[in-house]
Amino acid sequence: MKDVLQFMDNLAEFLGSSEGQTIEEIRAELCAEMGEAQFLEAERKFLAFIEEQKSKLKNTHASDCAVHNEPAYPNGPCNCGMTGE
Secondary structure, three states: HHHOOOOOHHHHHHHHHHOOOOOOHHHHHHHHHHOHHHHHHHHHHHHHHHHHHHHHOOOOOOOOHHHHHOOOOOOOOOOOOOOOO
């Protein structure tokens, strides 16, 4: 996870100072700075992390869904549109 966070920090730094650069140019600079093997491994972990987060979000009820009513009211059936409830 530490290398994923470092990758994200590096990416954010480059994006903040990359006016006019393409994503390919930014990627090449990061790769050169980190070393190709370390960059590719961090990129792979970063992309896996993003996919994992997307999967979690797909299976999460909206914050105002009735399944989250407690403690003010009893929890109710899903009303946010997520299937399977």
